[in-house]
């Protein structure tokens with residue numbers, strides 16, 4: 001049985017830190033799931049790291065459903081959460097419920113959406129029909145990115161107060177956890193102490209109840225943007241390019257494939273074949 005929303009809520013009570021990693025495809029999701037990561041997040045960052053868009057704005061519901069289906073085939077242990085992409089929940093509550101339902105039917109256990117108090121009513125409506133919601137405040141790539149770029153949120157008293165109020169309203173609306181993206185670590189600590197649901201930080205310091213990273217950042221596979229918070233645990237792109245270079249040389253020199261990589265006919269059959277074609 002995989003982890004549930006209740007398990008994630010209990011982790012905060014038990015003071016156990018929560019690990020979250022983004023996943024978009026079957027192969028990497030299987031490895032993340034096997035490693036014991038608590039939550040697999042099918043983030044709309046897929047638009048950038050999987051599809052090569054400049055930002056998350058162009059991502060569609062169809063794409064998010066496809067990524068979610070792939071990850072759900074791999075998932076055995078972790079909780080699976082999927083992002084509602086830009087404009088799939090902002091226009092109407094009906095849209096938000098329909099699109100949340102699509103992600104659940106694609107195999108997700110919960111949905112994530114960006115926004116503070118302005119999204120409280122929408123979140124309540126989704127939660128009321130039985131779909132768990134993860135909130136996301138601070139830097140919101142679908143919107144704050146457009147107006148401010150990558151900027152730390154909550155550096156002044158007033159912006160900090162707004163974030164704290166947003167977190168409280170999301171809690172009241174029924175979220176089971178809140179992503180805090182690029183929030184100053186002092187404000188992230190206050191929010192974490194204030195709300196009863198787990199906070200999941202990305203660039204928001206060590207006081208959050210959990211941490212999330214984009215898997216390509218962690219593995220060192222995506223070089224276009226290198227945020228300060230994205231700790232690289234390895235430099236896989238270097239190893240991949242090295243391996244591909246060796247493969248190319250092996251093909252050119254005839255070193256690959258070797259006998260252990262190909263298949264042979266039965267000798268008797270080969271003899272008969274040669275006789276028939278006269279070679």
Ligand code: KIV
Pocket residue numbers: 022042043044045046083179181202212213214
């Ligand atoms: O889309 C995403 O990957 C996210 C995480 C960075 C939290 O929202």
